[in-house]
Each structure stands twice: as structure tokens, then as C-alpha cells.
Amino acid sequence: MRKVLLPTIIFIATILLVIRLFYLQVIDDTLKLKSDNNAIKINYDYPERGYIYDRNGNLLVANQPSYDIMVIPKDVKEIDTSEFCTLLKITKEDFLKKIAKAKVYSPRLPSVFLSQLNKKEYAAFQEIERKFAGFYIQKRSLRDYQVPCGANVFGFITQVNDKIISKNKYYNSGDLIGRQGVEESYEEILRGIKGVKYIQKDKYNREIGSYKEGRFDTIAVQGKDINLTLDAELQKYGEELMINKRGGIVAIEPKTGEILALVTAPSYDPAILVGRQRSKNYTMLYHDSIAKPLYDRGLLAQYPPGSPFKILTGLVALQVKAIDENTSIICNHGFSFAPGRFMRCHCHGGVIQLHRGIYESCNTFFSTSYMRTLDKFSDPSVGVDVWSKHLKTFGLGEFMGYDLPTGRKGNIPTSKTYNKVYKGWRWSSKTIVSNAIGQGEVLMTPMQLANMMATVANRGFYFTPHIVRKIKGQIIDKKFTTKHKTTINRRYFETMISGLFDVYNFGTAHGLNVDGIDICGKTGTAENFTKVDGKRVQLKDHSIFVAFAPKDNPKIAIAILVENGGFGATIAGPIASLMIEKYIKHKITRKDLETRILAKDLQPEYNRFISKPIRDTLINTKVTIKEKAVVTIKDTSGIKKRTALKP
Known part of the structure; x- marks a missing residue:
């Protein structure tokens, strides 16, 4: 029995190894895809995030188009930096800092150079994009809030940082992620799934078509819509009642546990x-x-x-x-x-x-x-x-x-x-x-x-x-x-x-x-x-x-x-x-x-126990966001810039 056991184990292991090698080299092209990465450009198609409604079907959070300028550092060659900076209203120092940061992330992979251009800025850049090798436009969607309330419930979306990218391979530099509120709790549901297209390039770095006839391409899947338990009118009214006050209001429907406000x-x-x-x-x-x-x-x-x-x-x-x-x-x-x-x-x-x-x-x-x-x-x-x-x-x-x-x-x-x-x-x-x-x-x-x-x-x-x-x-x-x-x-x-x-x-x-x-x-x-x-x-x-x-x-x-x-x-x-x-x-x-x-x-x-220099500056502060939000304070007595509520 012992004489047979060892040869049997070796034989089975050899067969499994041969099968695995055959699969990797003949059937599965993913490793080849990675090895050909220098000759392949990856384009991402970002889906719209899911819409957010209140309990009565009222739209609270939708989407609006946004455009990011992406850069692949190794492809940036002999561009007119002065024209580029003038067009985008940035300084040459900013340009160099952003390029250096992109190189740290990866010389070969795209990263965000300038985010969230509006339609006018996008149109101006698109007209002469061909003059700036290594730069291209990535379309994304940003949130479009239909109501001025509920910020703490909704949360917000922001760019991922290096820590998130290292922990979650779904995200790349420049991707957006939900933070705080519903956007964070239901991120995987709201974000959808981004699509991927692999473009073959020739030795002159020119695009020559889809890699493997699009076999590895995937289509974007839009995020799912969600209905909150929130009553938008009640939430808005509660925030109005709390103007110039500090505290919290929580309203719940007893028979379901649904949060109304x-x-x-x-x-x-x-x-x-x-x-x-x-x-x-x-x-x-x-x-x-x-x-x-x-x-x-x-x-x-x-x-x-x-x-x-x-x-x-x-x-x-x-x-x-x-x-x-x-x-x-x-x-x-x-x-x-x-x-x-x-x-x-x-x-x-x-x-x-x-x-x-x-x-x-x-x-x-x-x-x-x-x-x-x-x-x-x-x-x-x-x-x-x-x-x-x-x-x-x-x-x-x-x-x-x-x-x-x-x-x-x-x-x-x-x-x-x-x-x-x-x-x-x-x-x-x-x-x-x-x-x-x-x-x-x-x-x-x-x-x-x-x-x-x-x-x-x-x-x-x-x-x-x-x-x-x-x-x-x-x-x-x-x-x-x-x-x-x-x-x-x-x-x-x-x-x-x-x-x-x-x-x-x-x-x-x-x-x-x-x-x-x-x-x-x-x-x-x-x-x-x-x-x-x-x-x-x-x-x-x-x-x-x-x-x-x-x-x-x-x-x-x-x-x-x-x-x-x-x-x-x-x-x-x-x-x-x-x-x-x-x-x-x-x-x-x-x-x-x-x-x-x-x-x-x-x-x-609330202002009774604020230090006198800061309290004095409250008198003539300028509201920079909205009446019930915060205002900027510049303290001339040497205290660092900070903010406080409008008095």
C-alpha cells in the first residue's frame, strides 16, 4: 500500500499542474492581458449612481455630468505648458505638482489631473485636447441635490485616497466613493459597477481597435435607486425650526422603526x-x-x-x-x-x-x-x-x-x-x-x-x-x-x-x-x-x-x-x-x-464663552455658505482662521 501511495500522489499532482498550466496558457487570457498592459489602454465607463427618493417618492438626490482631466505621465511629451495652464486657469507650479503626484501613483496608469470641470470648461479643453498628449477627458457624474436639507442623512461623495485604493481593488485613482450618511452605508448599492474597455495600441502608441475583439470588455451597470424612510417636508421643516439653535431632532414611525426625520x-x-x-x-x-x-x-x-x-x-x-x-x-x-x-x-x-x-x-x-x-x-x-x-x-x-x-x-x-x-x-x-x-x-x-x-x-x-x-x-x-x-x-x-x-x-x-x-x-x-x-x-x-x-x-x-x-x-x-x-x-x-x-x-x-477676540470678529463676518451654515472668521489678533455660526 505504501509503495503505491507515493507514486499515486505524485501522478495526481503532476496531472493537476499540467491542467492548470494548460488553462492559464491556452484558455485564460487574463495573464496575457496583464503582460500586454503596456500596449493596451484601459478605458472606464462610470455608471450613474442610484437616485435617492423620500418615503413619498419625491426625488431628493439625482446626478449631473462632470468631467475630469486625466493624465498618463509617461505619455506627456513636449506640450505647450503655458497654453495648457492658461486654458485651465492654473499656475505652472500647480501643473508640476499635479504631474509629480500622478507619477508617484503610477507613470503608466491614468490618474486625475484636474477634477470636476463644468460643461464650458470641458468644451474649451475638448477643442484642443489633441495638442496635449497624455491628457484625456473622463466623464463622470456628480450628485445633484434637489433639496437644500438632509446633508447629514445623505452624506457626500469624494475621491478615493491611497488607503482605500490599497484595500479595495475596485477603486482606482480619481474614482468617487460615498462618505458619511446613506452614501457611505449603501455605497456598493448606489455606485453600480463601472464598465471596462481594453483598447489595443501599436508600437507607435496609436489606438488600433478593441483588444481581442472586446472579449474582456464589460458594460457599466447603473447604481440601484433607493427610497429613504425620510419625509422630506418634515425634515426640511425640522431644520428650519432649528435655525440659530444647536441640537438634534429624531422622529420615528413606531410600528416600523422607519426614521421620519x-x-x-x-x-x-x-x-x-x-x-x-x-x-x-x-x-x-x-x-x-x-x-x-x-x-x-x-x-x-x-x-x-x-x-x-x-x-x-x-x-x-x-x-x-x-x-x-x-x-x-x-x-x-x-x-x-x-x-x-x-x-x-x-x-x-x-x-x-x-x-x-x-x-x-x-x-x-x-x-x-x-x-x-x-x-x-x-x-x-x-x-x-x-x-x-x-x-x-x-x-x-x-x-x-x-x-x-x-x-x-x-x-x-x-x-x-x-x-x-x-x-x-x-x-x-x-x-x-x-x-x-x-x-x-x-x-x-x-x-x-x-x-x-x-x-x-x-x-x-x-x-x-x-x-x-x-x-x-x-x-x-x-x-x-x-x-x-x-x-x-x-x-x-x-x-x-x-x-x-x-x-x-x-x-x-x-x-x-x-x-x-x-x-x-x-x-x-x-x-x-x-x-x-x-x-x-x-x-x-x-x-x-x-x-x-x-x-x-x-x-x-x-x-x-x-x-x-x-x-x-x-x-x-x-x-x-x-x-x-x-x-x-x-x-x-x-x-x-x-x-x-x-x-x-x-x-x-452659545457665544458667551467664546474667547473675546473671536467673539469680536463675529459682529462683521460675511456669510459664505448660507444663513444657517457657517461663516468664515479671520481673526486679526493672531488666532488661526476658523469658522463659527452667524451670530
Whole structure:
């Protein structure tokens, strides 16, 4: 057996090797194609990117033609550099830099020399292209935005860099790729597949026809169209309401998890990141360290959720039977939880039960409920872990899995958090009672707040929020149609919703109601601290509001956070009412609220702690993009050029 085995292995290996060599040399011409590369010119045919529509079929993002001048360095010979530079309005120094950069990429392969020419520039160059050996025109398509809103949702397209090219062989120098937003998340779907044509050249470098009669040529496949879950009118309206404010708005359809609006403020017109000025404008946005227009506050900003978190405090307390619907707690306009430590309360005081505790937002009731929750267990470490596990079934303290490329998971503390913070010290429910009212170590993003309200609206379940509703010829990921159930009994949600409904009738949002719509909501005011010259300074509170409507068969759940906005009912609450009415009625009857919010300018508040030299320059700055975007600042006192919002 052993005598036969070795010769058999050698025989089989030899046969396989011969077959492989025959295939490579006779059947497969790809290696020959590579070896003949010097005599073959490769032309790419770039497809149009897929169009982007909103949930109602309105076109949001289309395409427009663009033209790049490509260069193959080894083919550039004896051209009139002066004429070339004059035609394209560049300096000779720029010409030499671009040629040198192209040579670094590859002397033999094409790379972009000058990108995104308009039709007039293209026509002028095309007339005398023959005079400039080594240069040719590559047609591409750029985005054409049909709306001035949604920049943070769409993202933008830009040229690939060397790092991307080295990692993904699909891309070549000068190719475009989606960055941020939907353009990045759905890049492979939107970009399509570029076509390739191989052109044979003779020894004089003249084109003589298709290589191998076009056997290896491929045709371009256009990118697939997608429909977003976004309501374009609601998105536009939300951005208008947030002019001269900072913060985020997230609206979700509870029964599907579809994102109806995703607003970050300040924002910018997506059209400024298209064309020859794209790089300049992006640099300006990127270096705005004051207003941060590229920072998506709806997904990335982590805030103390404030009083809306009392909804969860109450639900968990009900679930572990630390309280029931009839539990009564006496509130003396605040909660004394340790010697010298007093938590003020703005409710009317007296005997408080859950229902009234919700609509009057009683700190005493929910602080007591939180402590009773943790004290139900033998050790506060066990209690806080039980509390944490219930909260995480709402999608808190973790990345939510939505189809956008950025986000943060917030923070829901556990026993590990406090065992580390209070190492060597004995801690109890009183030590961490500020968690009860959404302060302490609890952090949530506006997206998580909106999803929390969608879960409450659904009486205990949610669908992973997502921004794409339909892809042409394709089914969306099933994870977006999978129901996630919380660990809270459904009947407790009904109890909580009753209190949330009366927030508008008798409570902290009284006066924000909309005729004909039953809204359930919760105001919130979160403390806000920052460091100025190394010292911890308390700023004006953040204004927070969460809501859903209608009470029965809800169609929209929403969360609004306005930085430095003050009480929840002052700014965030009216915005919630207006957004809800806009979506459900498609019109606004609360013109009083609309006028007040559109006129509200928080820029003086934001500018309070900007250094004096920069603040002084804000007075006479020139708007270079649009009113709600950023403006250029040139500080004459020696501080580097930077940008900030128009005051």
C-alpha cells in the first residue's frame, strides 16, 4: 500500500499542474492581458449612481455630468505648458505638482489631473485636447441635490485616497466613493459597477481597435435607486425650526422603526460639497470647532436625558414591584436623600402617585421609586444590574444597529461602574440616586430617546430604526423587520401612557396641545456643564422633549434636544408639537408656537464663552455658505482662521 501511495500522489499532482498550466496558457487570457498592459489602454465607463427618493417618492438626490482631466505621465511629451495652464486657469507650479503626484501613483496608469470641470470648461479643453498628449477627458457624474436639507442623512461623495485604493481593488485613482450618511452605508448599492474597455495600441502608441475583439470588455451597470424612510417636508421643516439653535431632532414611525426625520443643527446645504469648491467648503466645515456642522448631534451627541428618563425609572420600578399604580409618596418640593443633600422638585408637592408624578414630573416620586428598586435586592450591586438589564432591552447603552455609519451607544451604568468609581467605599442606592431623573452617569443620544418613545408607544416593543425603506430590485435587511421586546409587562405601559397623555392636559406641557391630536409627551431639563479656563462652569440647561401621537395607533414618536435651551417646555416642547402636527395634518395651526420658535435665537448664549477676540470678529463676518451654515472668521489678533455660526 505504501509503495503505491507515493507514486499515486505524485501522478495526481503532476496531472493537476499540467491542467492548470494548460488553462492559464491556452484558455485564460487574463495573464496575457496583464503582460500586454503596456500596449493596451484601459478605458472606464462610470455608471450613474442610484437616485435617492423620500418615503413619498419625491426625488431628493439625482446626478449631473462632470468631467475630469486625466493624465498618463509617461505619455506627456513636449506640450505647450503655458497654453495648457492658461486654458485651465492654473499656475505652472500647480501643473508640476499635479504631474509629480500622478507619477508617484503610477507613470503608466491614468490618474486625475484636474477634477470636476463644468460643461464650458470641458468644451474649451475638448477643442484642443489633441495638442496635449497624455491628457484625456473622463466623464463622470456628480450628485445633484434637489433639496437644500438632509446633508447629514445623505452624506457626500469624494475621491478615493491611497488607503482605500490599497484595500479595495475596485477603486482606482480619481474614482468617487460615498462618505458619511446613506452614501457611505449603501455605497456598493448606489455606485453600480463601472464598465471596462481594453483598447489595443501599436508600437507607435496609436489606438488600433478593441483588444481581442472586446472579449474582456464589460458594460457599466447603473447604481440601484433607493427610497429613504425620510419625509422630506418634515425634515426640511425640522431644520428650519432649528435655525440659530444647536441640537438634534429624531422622529420615528413606531410600528416600523422607519426614521421620519433626522435633524442636526447647525447644518448646511448639501450642494456646497459638489463641484470645484467642494474641497474648500469641506475644509471650512471640518475646521469649525465652534458650531461643528459636520457633527451629527442626533446620532453622536450623548446627553443626560433628564426627566424623560423618569418614564423608564417608573416602568422598571413597576416591573420589579418596588411600586404599584397606587403607591403614594409625599413630596415637600424636593427630595432629601442624605445629610446636606437636597434635590429640588418643581411639582406642586403633597401626596404624589405615579400618574400625577409623571405629568408634574416629580423628582421625589421617581427618586424614591429608584431607590426602592435597588433596595428590593440584597445588595445594591445586584439591584443596579437588574435595573440596567431591563433598560438595555430598550436598546440603551449599546449601538442600535441602524443603517447609518456613525453613532454612539450612550451609557447605562452597572455595578462594575460603581465598584470601580467607589473602590474601597461602600455605596448604596442613595449614592447614585441622580440616575433616577436622567442625570448621574446615564447618557443617551437623541436617537435612543426617540426609540425609547417608539417603544412606549408600541406598549413594549420596537423595530431597529433605519433610514432606507426600499431598494430597487432588492429586499431590505430582515433585522429591520424583526421585533425587539422589552422585559416590561405590557400593562405597565398603559399605566405610564395615561400619565404621559395628561402631561399635555394638566402638566408641564400644558398649553402645547394641538387640536384634534392626542399627544403623549414628557418635558425634560438637563443640567449642562463645561470647562472654561480649566474651571467647571454650569451653563444654561438643555431643553428636552419626547412625545408620540396619536395616543392610540401612534404614527410618530419624536425626541428633541436643544442645547442651552432651558426648560423642556420652552423650546423643545413647542418644536415637538409643531413637528407632530406637520406630519399628521400636513399643515400648521399653532402659528403662535411656530412664530416663537422661528424667531428664537440662541446664538448669544452659545457665544458667551467664546474667547473675546473671536467673539469680536463675529459682529462683521460675511456669510459664505448660507444663513444657517457657517461663516468664515479671520481673526486679526493672531488666532488661526476658523469658522463659527452667524451670530
